[in-house]
Amino acid sequence: MTSTELQRPPLTAAKASRSKKARERLTSPGATAAAIVIALIWTVPILGLFMTSLRPGALYRTTPWWTVFSDGHLTLSNYSTVLFESFGDSANSAPLLGNVFNSIVITVPAVIFPLVLALMAAYAFAWIPFRGSDFLFVTIFALQVVPLQLALIPLLKALGPNGLGIAGEFPGIWIAHTIFGLPLAVFLLYNFISQIPREVIEAARVDGASHTQLFFRIIIPLSLPAVASLGIFQFLWVWNDLLVASVFGSIKTYPLTYPLANLAGGYGQTEYLVPAAAFVSMIVPLIVFFSLQRYFVRGLLAGSTKG
Amino acid sequence: MKRRITLPFAAVAVSGLLLAGCSSNNSTTNTSSASNSSTAAMAPGCEAYAPYGQLNGAAVEVYSSITGVEADAMTTVFDKFNECTGAKVKFNGNKEFEAQLPVRVEGGTAPDLAVIPQPGLLQKMVGTGAVVKAPASVEANVDKFWTADWKTYGTVGTTFYAAPMLANVKGFIWYSPKEFAAQGYTVPKTLDELWALTATMAAKGGTGADYKPWCIGFGSDAATGWPGTDWVEDLVLRVNGPATYDSWVAGKTKFNSPDIKKAFEAFGNIALNPAYVNGGLGDSASIISTTFQEGGLPILKGSCSLHHQASFYQAQWPAGTDVSPTGDVWAFMMPPNKAGDPPAVTGGGEFVAAFNDKPATAAVQTFMSSDTFANARVKLGGVISANKGLDLANVDNQLMKDAVAILQGDTTVFRFDGSDAMPAAVGAGSFWTGMNDYVSGKPLDTVLTDIDNAWPSAG
Amino acid sequence: MGSMPVMAVGSVRMGGLNADFWATNGKNLLLALVAIGAFIAVVALLLWGTELFSRLFSDKWRGGIQLFTLVSPVLILLAIGLIWPAVQTFFLSFTNVVRIPDPATGINVDQSTFVWFKNYIFAFSDPTELRTVINTLVWMFVTPILSTLVGLAYAVFIDRAKGERTLKSLVFLPVAVSLVGASIVWGFIMYDFNQTGSQTGIINALIALAGGHPINFLTADPWNTIFLIMILVWTQTGFAMVVLSAAIKGVPIELNEASALDGANAWQRFWQITVPSIRGTLVVVLTTITIATLKVFDVVRTLTQGRNGTNVIAYDMYDQFFVKDNRPLGAALAVVMFIFVVPIVVYNVRSMRKVRENH
Numbered sequence A: 001m002t003s004t005e006l007q008r009p010p011l012t013a014a015k016a017s018r019s020k021k022a023r024e025r026l027t028s029p030g031a032t033a034a035a036i037v038i039a040l041i042w043t044v045p046i047l048g049l050f051m052t053s054l055r056p057g058a059l060y061r062t063t064p065w066w067t068v069f070s071d072g073h074l075t076l077s078n079y080s081t082v083l084f085e086s087f088g089d090s091a092n093s094a095p096l097l098g099n100v101f102n103s104i105v106i107t108v109p110a111v112i113f114p115l116v117l118a119l120m121a122a123y124a125f126a127w128i129p130f131r132g133s134d135f136l137f138v139t140i141f142a143l144q145v146v147p148l149q150l151a152l153i154p155l156l157k158a159l160g161p162n163g164l165g166i167a168g169e170f171p172g173i174w175i176a177h178t179i180f181g182l183p184l185a186v187f188l189l190y191n192f193i194s195q196i197p198r199e200v201i202e203a204a205r206v207d208g209a210s211h212t213q214l215f216f217r218i219i220i221p222l223s224l225p226a227v228a229s230l231g232i233f234q235f236l237w238v239w240n241d242l243l244v245a246s247v248f249g250s251i252k253t254y255p256l257t258y259p260l261a262n263l264a265g266g267y268g269q270t271e272y273l274v275p276a277a278a279f280v281s282m283i284v285p286l287i288v289f290f291s292l293q294r295y296f297v298r299g300l301l302a303g304s305t306k307g
Numbered sequence B: 001m002k003r004r005i006t007l008p009f010a011a012v013a014v015s016g017l018l019l020a021g022c023s024s025n026n027s028t029t030n031t032s033s034a035s036n037s038s039t040a041a042m043a044p045g046c047e048a049y050a051p052y053g054q055l056n057g058a059a060v061e062v063y064s065s066i067t068g069v070e071a072d073a074m075t076t077v078f079d080k081f082n083e084c085t086g087a088k089v090k091f092n093g094n095k096e097f098e099a100q101l102p103v104r105v106e107g108g109t110a111p112d113l114a115v116i117p118q119p120g121l122l123q124k125m126v127g128t129g130a131v132v133k134a135p136a137s138v139e140a141n142v143d144k145f146w147t148a149d150w151k152t153y154g155t156v157g158t159t160f161y162a163a164p165m166l167a168n169v170k171g172f173i174w175y176s177p178k179e180f181a182a183q184g185y186t187v188p189k190t191l192d193e194l195w196a197l198t199a200t201m202a203a204k205g206g207t208g209a210d211y212k213p214w215c216i217g218f219g220s221d222a223a224t225g226w227p228g229t230d231w232v233e234d235l236v237l238r239v240n241g242p243a244t245y246d247s248w249v250a251g252k253t254k255f256n257s258p259d260i261k262k263a264f265e266a267f268g269n270i271a272l273n274p275a276y277v278n279g280g281l282g283d284s285a286s287i288i289s290t291t292f293q294e295g296g297l298p299i300l301k302g303s304c305s306l307h308h309q310a311s312f313y314q315a316q317w318p319a320g321t322d323v324s325p326t327g328d329v330w331a332f333m334m335p336p337n338k339a340g341d342p343p344a345v346t347g348g349g350e351f352v353a354a355f356n357d358k359p360a361t362a363a364v365q366t367f368m369s370s371d372t373f374a375n376a377r378v379k380l381g382g383v384i385s386a387n388k389g390l391d392l393a394n395v396d397n398q399l400m401k402d403a404v405a406i407l408q409g410d411t412t413v414f415r416f417d418g419s420d421a422m423p424a425a426v427g428a429g430s431f432w433t434g435m436n437d438y439v440s441g442k443p444l445d446t447v448l449t450d451i452d453n454a455w456p457s458a459g
Numbered sequence C: 001m002g003s004m005p006v007m008a009v010g011s012v013r014m015g016g017l018n019a020d021f022w023a024t025n026g027k028n029l030l031l032a033l034v035a036i037g038a039f040i041a042v043v044a045l046l047l048w049g050t051e052l053f054s055r056l057f058s059d060k061w062r063g064g065i066q067l068f069t070l071v072s073p074v075l076i077l078l079a080i081g082l083i084w085p086a087v088q089t090f091f092l093s094f095t096n097v098v099r100i101p102d103p104a105t106g107i108n109v110d111q112s113t114f115v116w117f118k119n120y121i122f123a124f125s126d127p128t129e130l131r132t133v134i135n136t137l138v139w140m141f142v143t144p145i146l147s148t149l150v151g152l153a154y155a156v157f158i159d160r161a162k163g164e165r166t167l168k169s170l171v172f173l174p175v176a177v178s179l180v181g182a183s184i185v186w187g188f189i190m191y192d193f194n195q196t197g198s199q200t201g202i203i204n205a206l207i208a209l210a211g212g213h214p215i216n217f218l219t220a221d222p223w224n225t226i227f228l229i230m231i232l233v234w235t236q237t238g239f240a241m242v243v244l245s246a247a248i249k250g251v252p253i254e255l256n257e258a259s260a261l262d263g264a265n266a267w268q269r270f271w272q273i274t275v276p277s278i279r280g281t282l283v284v285v286l287t288t289i290t291i292a293t294l295k296v297f298d299v300v301r302t303l304t305q306g307r308n309g310t311n312v313i314a315y316d317m318y319d320q321f322f323v324k325d326n327r328p329l330g331a332a333l334a335v336v337m338f339i340f341v342v343p344i345v346v347y348n349v350r351s352m353r354k355v356r357e358n359h
Helices: A013-026 A029-053 A065-071 A077-084 A095-127 A133-145 A148-159 A170-193 A198-206 A211-239 A243-248 A257-261 A271-291 B002-023 B047-052 B068-085 B097-107 B119-127 B136-145 B148-153 B177-183 B191-204 B226-249 B258-271 B297-301 B311-316 B359-368 B371-379 B398-408 B424-439 B444-453 C019-054 C059-092 C118-125 C127-158 C164-176 C179-190 C202-209 C223-249 C253-261 C266-277 C279-295 C298-303 C313-323 C327-358
Strands: B059-064 B088-093 B113-116 B163-169 B172-175 B212-214 B304-308 B330-333 B344-354 B413-416 C095-101 C108-114
Touching: A029 A065, A029 A271, A029 C127, A029 C164, A029 C179, A029 C223, A077 A095, A077 A271, A095 A133, A095 A170, A095 A211, A095 A257, A095 A271, A095 C019, A095 C059, A133 A170, A133 C059, A133 C279, A133 C327, A148 A170, A148 A243, A148 B097, A148 C059, A148 C313, A170 A211, A170 A243, A170 C019, A170 C059, A170 C279, A198 A211, A211 A271, A211 C019, A211 C059, A211 C164, A211 C223, A243 A257, A243 B097, A257 A271, A271 C164, A271 C179, B047 B068, B047 B359, B059 B068, B059 B097, B059 B359, B068 B088, B068 B359, B068 B371, B097 B113, B097 B119, B097 C313, B113 B119, B113 B359, B119 B344, B119 B424, B119 C095, B136 B148, B136 B163, B136 B359, B148 B344, B148 B413, B163 B311, B163 B359, B163 B371, B163 B398, B172 B177, B172 B311, B191 B212, B191 B226, B191 B258, B191 B304, B226 B258, B226 B304, B226 B344, B226 B413, B226 B424, B258 B424, B258 B444, B297 B304, B311 B398, B330 B398, B344 B359, B344 B398, B359 B371, B424 B444, B424 C313, C019 C059, C059 C327, C095 C327, C118 C127, C118 C327, C127 C164, C127 C223, C127 C279, C127 C313, C127 C327, C164 C223, C179 C202, C179 C223, C179 C298, C223 C279, C223 C298, C253 C266, C266 C279, C279 C313, C279 C327, C298 C313, C313 C327
Parallel strands: B059 B088, B059 B113, B212 B304, B344 B413
Antiparallel strands: B113 B344, B163 B344, B172 B304, B172 B330, C095 C108
């Protein structure tokens, strides 16, 4: 329930100072301390992983990472091994960089496609009443439960050599990711879009806007923050995905997750490279997260801002 | 946001296009410059590859569960093949191979060749109808280079499908020769001697902390429990003999039968006995939480004396360990049951199956069953092959040489790792979890019945 | 020693950054660009074209045609990719499949017989299965509630604080780790347990330092399920925090100010103003995490494989379907998972109806 109150009552001096105090009290020192405690607890495993990634391989399983403070063995060799030394498919390939490019090629369209399509459908379900709308929406919502593994083989058959013939190429992976991302995307966007104030929609309708015009003029601008935040999660999901890329892809298209997952070797000889690999893999999603942060400053329930 | 990404995108894309225009005139890669056209003269060192002809840039995917450093070695072997024949063989290793091969095959995107590490999985794939019969050239190689036993493991029904590739020997017991010399222990020649040695060790104690005669580690993420299956298989083969072993693997002799139960109990006498396990690590409760890679390491600290593990465990010893008959660690083969029994050994290996009959696929499959391949791969270290054409000089250390001799020996009773030969539901499923349950204290009868229950019902 | 050379085989291979490499990757990037451009162009054209086309019709039909264009891409894709497999799975769960290999070629002939509810009865009659169901319900309750509570509290605490972005990123980091990775991290760094010798896991090391008895987290039935759940909570809290933080920022400041001026303290303002304002988002977050939790099996698969009473339905389904090759039973378990979601669906539908009525 959002407020449509856009007028600010004038504040007297006394009220102004009390209001300032109110704002400060929302972020009291106690709250900040609690937040720091939570942040610490959440960071400990990652910190441990990071320190482990800097330890020489020989010490991987035998000594816990905090002994670094006593024996001081730190090294960047794990990272250099992961980044520059080969575990690729040919003597003359620079596999990791190629996989990074593949990850980008897979992920960016696989984020854009479902978001656009989901936005269209979510708008329709939220603001265009029609018979069967509830039933269809509930069906889409419920499809979130379908475990990915069960859908692999039928879709692979449809995209594979006996079907469209694009399995093993990027378009096949895009379609797979789009399909698997749609239920959640439609669900989340529906919830945001339906909270746009009715007056805004009605006003546009009264002006004679059709559904598609409304979509372009009102819905898209107002839902950008929601789309951005959903985009981050879809980006993360696709970037970190291994299963879809393995099944629907081929050697030509394997993303970064593929060689990193197969680093450790059949008998775990190079297990000690796994932490460094995990961090290498995390860098790009974190960059994306940081750069899209500003969309979170503005309200997602953007009813009170004019588009 | 889109605009900011588009610019670098476009920059790389445009430069890529320019380079694409330039590079289409050059040879495709540095390595195949010698044999691009079908009429090119044979490059030096390629005589052995002549039988495979010129494959003119044909792409062949070899799909496998081999990853990491061993995958690198496979790639190196195929690089040479590519250089000499002009093919483009790509080796694709994936940890989730066992789960994803059936998905790919059913979905229609099967690889050209698959390196299948279990006969049970080979049976499963053959069952789908997607595997093609091995071409005559492959069968000829197998008849020439492997014993009859190996061929049967690549055969399903009466049709021969897949040639063996590499091999490993299981049933080694790792120990410290230095400790044996210091304590006056000798390598046991029969199982009874082994049990007696265990008791002696428990009584005498050792130099390390928490000493126990044996150390065992089952931990292996989703595959936890498989080292236990190796134990039981070795015992079944020695105590009950190859006939019972075969019947057991085929599902005719149940797990919950007196013979197999005896083998489990022999293992339990060690694994469930707090006086005998788990050296340097705790008691039987630590068996599951110790990874198989860590399982033998307490030997180096003197906390345990014996560790049962396959030949590939050699790679786990830290750099600097003297792995030699008089050094820090060495291994003896688990002895036969009674004096005078023939040497028995379980081992593993992979089988190369093809999913189409393209000429390039057949050529690569033939290559992989040849002595050229075996020698090239073994020379890179860390593996052995049962291929009789293997030049022992290529095997990099004495333990591996011994293992090869065992594999190729005429009197050796060789059997493939049982859990690999059983249907996956058991061999990669209930047998693993059964071992975990057993060392966690579950009653043996329940454990055995549970394993049996997972056996797929046949019609 | 002459053993396997660990890194000698894989020496630095930067020679691969050749013209071919850049050409291939350049082409791929261009393909992605073109695909995005083409997609947007097609969608825009489709919508615009529909707009023009629909003008030919009366009001009654115009809306319908535009509606069709808006929803049909999603419906078609989902029908092919998810609905059809779901239907197949549903019917599979009522069958029993026996594979009979041909004695000569080894190729299977599959015999499928209709067995009504036999798979479902089997799934629930097994005593360990009941435990699996209970475990699943525990996961489904604890994970969303805990993730949302911590995420909400955190979002409120750091709202407009100094260093908010950094603090947000710290809790968001685990979202960027895959579940398998998170399981390995927690198993190795946090929960590691050594029966003898010094501890290599943080928690046990701290316990040992304080003089206590180290805990074998993964085998301590029934708390081990909670310890596994913590791993999932660790990754989901960042999601809850991000979404709820944005929702909180959407609550107009005036509401809070007015309430403060009326004398309400922070706690009261939180419950009276903030929470009701973000109620819709709270439901969304709880629902999303609950459904995601239902499908998670990587944690169990990586760390315990269902041992010591930690099994969950999702892992059982995976095990039956892919490892034990008992596909009908796996399908039945998937349908059971779906049934578990029904209450959530019903609740959401009711909640959405209320939202619509208030509009």
